[in-house]
Amino acid sequence: MTSEPLICLPGQRLCLSDQVYTSGQGTYERQGYIYSQLAGSVDIIQKDGVKIVEVHSSGEQTVVPAQGDIVTAQVYIITQQFAKCYIKGVGDTLLRRPFRALVRREDVRATEKDRVEIYKSFRPGDIILARVLPITEAHTYQLSTAENELGVVIAHSEHGHPMVPISWTEMQCTKTFVKECRKVAKVVPENVNPENSEGNVDT
Known part of the structure; x- marks a missing residue:
């Protein structure tokens, strides 16, 4: 018999991030806890003695901002x-x-x-x-x-x-x-090699 999967929402805190549990696909770690990045079901995968917490979306993916993004x-x-x-x-x-x-x-x-x-x-x-x-x-x-x-x-x-x-x-x-x-952003086009470009917006 299998239990019903745990359903979570974006930004929902799932568990502690420690030596046992680590953040995996569809999750992120913040201030010692693992949070869901998606709306979906929670999966825990055992690997090398560590439990990897993952969230898989059942529908359209929903992303939430995380530290460093x-x-x-x-x-x-x-x-x-x-x-x-x-x-x-x-x-x-x-x-x-x-x-x-x-x-x-x-x-x-x-x-x-x-x-x-x-x-x-x-x-x-x-x-x-x-x-x-x-x-x-x-x-x-x-x-x-x-x-x-x-x-x-x-x-x-x-x-x-x-x-x-x-x-x-x-x-x-x-x-x-x-x-x-304005505080202007220096936008570097992805298809331009910085070494060959002007790299400057100053006039």
Whole structure:
């Protein structure tokens, strides 16, 4: 006789991560616990004296952001201390539902953190690339754009026109040519060899 499989939801805590249990496919480890990354059934696989906890989706895969992931988010509110965002994608995966997140002022840049001004880094509507930090509050992810490759990737000017990066700190409206401050991401195209490319957006 077999018991019914355990069904779990994305982000659900499954068990301790220790010498007996380790994270496997469809799960992730955070702060000493194993969590489900998918909606599906839990499987425990014995291998070399270790129990590997896996989750297999019975339907459409649902991913949740995990510590260290690069995510795509959209800014919707800015204050002097942080920018509130909705995480729309994890890596190359588009999420079925967004997750709330924020970028604190001290996590915008790697240097001169005390001189960072949120309104000169992001504006509501901006699409950013960011890295997920360790979770300290329930229900809210904290993000960092401190790395060169992270920051604003898509922005529109105050008049609603697309903007293009002209330096690491400015973007320019394609219609009015007005410049606005941003924390610009250095996006490296996958098909370009960095050694042969300019590797720079400065003009």
